[in-house]
Amino acid sequence: MSSTIKNTIILDGVSLEYYVRRRRVKNTRIEVKPWGVLVVLPVNCGEPLELIERNKNWILKVYRRLKENELLYQSPVNVFPLLGASYTLILDEQINKFEVDHIRHLIRIGSNFNLAGFKNFLKKTLLDRILLFLNSLPGEVDKQYNKITIKNQKTRWASCSVKRNLNFNIKMISLPVKLIEFIVFHELMHFKIRSHSESFYKLVACRYPDYQAIRRILNEYFIAFNLNKLWQLICQPHFSKQTISSNVFRLVGLGSMSG
Numbered sequence: 001m002s003s004t005i006k007n008t009i010i011l012d013g014v015s016l017e018y019y020v021r022r023r024r025v026k027n028t029r030i031e032v033k034p035w036g037v038l039v040v041l042p043v044n045c046g047e048p049l050e051l052i053e054r055n056k057n058w059i060l061k062v063y064r065r066l067k068e069n070e071l072l073y074q075s076p077v078n079v080f081p082l083l084g085a086s087y088t089l090i091l092d093e094q095i096n097k098f099e100v101d102h103i104r105h106l107i108r109i110g111s112n113f114n115l116a117g118f119k120n121f122l123k124k125t126l127l128d129r130i131l132l133f134l135n136s137l138p139g140e141v142d143k144q145y146n147k148i149t150i151k152n153q154k155t156r157w158a159s160c161s162v163k164r165n166l167n168f169n170i171k172m173i174s175l176p177v178k179l180i181e182f183i184v185f186h187e188l189m190h191f192k193i194r195s196h197s198e199s200f201y202k203l204v205a206c207r208y209p210d211y212q213a214i215r216r217i218l219n220e221y222f223i224a225f226n227l228n229k230l231w232q233l234i235c236q237p238h239f240s241k242q243t244i245s246s247n248v249f250r251l252v253g254l255g256s257m258s259g
């Protein structure tokens, strides 16, 4: 159906990652993202490198502007966003793995902390929120999904398949609950209309008339979470349970935070 290829290209000395997606589309499309370039091509034609070279100046201009914006979204190394709030990370040798304090917005990192366990906690918390929202929706909303999967998605918040499988980006757990719900609702509307057509957005607007503003805010959050130090560690493709402990936090500069 579709495939994604990742590669690197250097444009005027700037090294950019680029993803090539082959889709059943008529026209080619380039999107510039904070991590690089996304090229969407028809299944059997189009040469990504040639397309990137031809649009080099525009790509670099947009990319530089995004990089400037990134400075605005930098968060301190000892902060982790959770459900729309900024939680402070604290190293605490008294604790085994980790403890999340939702009242004081603290995450205590213990001596046996491992990222896999923390990631599971984030996944479960997000899944609970999604299921809670699905249950709260009135009966007339078509919410008959097949399967829900939560994973690291590098380029988007969510997707849904023709088989009604819903895929959600694990970083959604950092968003305010209202925005998590917005993303879920958006995907449910794809059960009715697959494409992002005008009639699709009319369905979204029934519940979220300010959906355009929400999308802009979601883009900003996307940039901010990608810059967050702990999210970067969590999303490393091959982190090891053994090596990533609280020692890693000392390496990234967190150790000094707890004194």
Ligand SMILES: [Zn+2]
Pocket (backbone or CB within 6 Å): 186, 187, 190, 196
């Ligand atoms: Zn969509």
